[in-house]
Amino acid sequence: xxxxxxxxxxxxxxxxxxxxxxxxxxxxxxxxxxxxxxxxxxxxxxxxxxxxxxxxxxxxxxxxxxxxxxxxxxxxxxxxxx
Amino acid sequence: xxxxxxxxxxxxxxxxxxxxxxxxxxxxxxxxxxxxxxxxxxxxxxxxxxxxxxxxxxxxxxxxxxxxxxxxxxxxxxxxxxxxxxxxxxxxxxxxxxxxxxxxxxxxxxxxxxxxxxxxxxxxxxxxxxxxxxxxxxxxxxxxxxxxxxxxxxxxxxxxxxxxxxxxxxxxxxxxxxxxxxxxxxxxxxxxxxxxxxxxxxxxxxxxxxxxxxxxxxxxxxxxxxxxx
Numbered sequence: 471x472x473x474x475x476x477x478x479x480x481x482x483x484x485x486x487x488x489x490x491x492x493x494x495x496x497x498x499x500x501x502x503x504x505x506x507x508x509x510x511x512x513x514x515x516x517x518x519x520x521x522x523x524x525x526x527x528x529x530x531x532x533x534x535x536x537x538x539x540x541x542x543x544x545x546x547x548x549x550x551x552x
Numbered sequence: 553x554x555x556x557x558x559x560x561x562x563x564x565x566x567x568x569x570x571x572x573x574x575x576x577x578x579x580x581x582x583x584x585x586x587x588x589x590x591x592x593x594x595x596x597x598x599x600x601x602x603x604x605x606x607x608x609x610x611x612x613x614x615x616x617x618x619x620x621x622x623x624x625x626x627x628x629x630x631x632x633x634x635x636x637x638x639x640x641x642x643x644x645x646x647x648x649x650x651x652x653x654x655x656x657x658x659x660x661x662x663x664x665x666x667x668x669x670x671x672x673x674x675x676x677x678x679x680x681x682x683x684x685x686x687x688x689x690x691x692x693x694x695x696x697x698x699x700x701x702x703x704x705x706x707x708x709x710x711x712x713x714x715x716x717x718x719x720x721x722x723x724x725x726x727x728x729x730x731x732x733x734x735x736x737x738x739x740x741x742x743x744x745x746x747x748x749x750x751x752x753x754x755x756x757x758x759x760x761x762x763x764x765x766x767x768x769x770x771x772x773x774x775x776x777x778x779x780x781x
Contacts, residue, residue: 484700487658487734536617539610539646541653542700 472517472525476533476547479510484542513537516552525549553780556584556594558624558640560615565601565637568757573598576761577773586618592627596776599624599640601693601755611654611696612642621647633677633776634749638694641741641751650744650751651709652701654694658734662695666766667732667754669740670720673713676743677779678750681771687724688768690717690754692732692740697753699735699742706736708745717741717752 480486486508493507515532519525529547538545555573559566566583574581584597586604605614615621621643628634628649636644644650657663671679671686682688701709709715717740721730726738733753741752756769 484655485658485734487660488656491660536613537609539613539653541702542655 471552472519472522473550473552474513474515474517474525474529474547475550476513476515476529476537476545477510478513478533478538478543478545480508480542481544510543522549522551553579553596553777554594555579555581555596555598556592557581557598557600558584558586558620559600560586560602560604560618560643562604562606563600563602563639565639565755565757568755569598569600569637572757572760572770572773576770577777579777584620586615586620589619589623592623592632595780596633596635597624597627599634599636599643600757601638601640604639604643607639607696610642610646611639612644612646615639615643616646625649628744628749631746631748635678636749636751637755637757638692638697638753641753642696644749644751649749650742651705652699652742654696654753655698655700655734656696657694657698657732659732662693663697663732664693665691665732667692667740668720668722668724668730669717669754670724670726672715672718674775675713676716676747676750676775678743678772678775679716680779681775685724687720687722688759688771689766690756690759690769691766692754693758694733694753697733697735699739699753701736709739709742710737712745714742714745715739716743716750717754 759769
């Protein structure tokens with residue numbers, strides 16, 4: 471079995487007001503030397519599949535069909551054997 | 553004219569749409585359940601506002617895969633009239649019936665407020681009862697209404713007169729200070745290139761009779777009925 475760790479993030483060209491608000495708070499807390507704070511999503515999915523290549527293809531398809539909006543987001547993932 | 557109003561889990565404006573169409577405009581109106589996979593047998597389909605499927609993952613992303621949406625896509629492909637209001641607009645972009653994405657408001661707040669809109673043109677089946685350039689009052693209530701599309705898409709929307717409504721002030725000024733949510737070019741509502749699918753964030757069904765202080769929205773529904781007759 472594999473676990474897919476999927477990271478969905480906003481494309482670099484997309485303004486992230488949420489990230490900006492979090493960054494402003496961090497600066498207020500004294501973390502002065504920070505920049506480009508971006509907030510995304512982390513998704514874990516367990517796949518009942520023993521072939522890593524198939525698990526890879528299934529995860530990719532799930533990202534493309536539902537988990538990612540390609541207008542504004544991009545993604546990457548890792549497969550972890552469990 | 554026959555109208556169908558789709559109900560997804562957590563749609564919360566379907567009854568308002570139903571009331572405006574059936575009681576105020578005397579139209580033959582029925583609800584369509586999101587699990588229905590029967591062919592659409594109405595002249596118009598409305599995807600109303602709300603928080604379908606709790607807005608989980610992304611607004612409209614889960615509703616887009618409800619069985620009824622396959623039928624709505626088929627219906628729109630044959631030229632059927634489809635309107636997505638607020639969450640309905642988000643579902644239409646997720647389903648690919650309209651371009652772009654509704655992102656989180658740049659102010660990071662849920663905005664529930666009266667809002668002035670500029671009617672960009674009255675060539676559309678959805679806007680013919682207005683005059684081009686009219687300023688109307690139509691409330692907004694959303695957290696994710698910040699319309700975004702890439703530059704190429706925006707240029708096409710502008711060039712093809714697909715932008716029907718823009719956020720403005722009471723004098724019709726369209727600029728950053730009259731933009732409530734950060735939408736590109738103050739976009740509040742667009743149609744597809746064929747002109748039979750409309751998506752808008754403001755709520756015309758909440759501004760359709762004087763008892764609600766404003767009835768500017770009813771002309772949108774009257775436009776459709778007039779086009780049909």
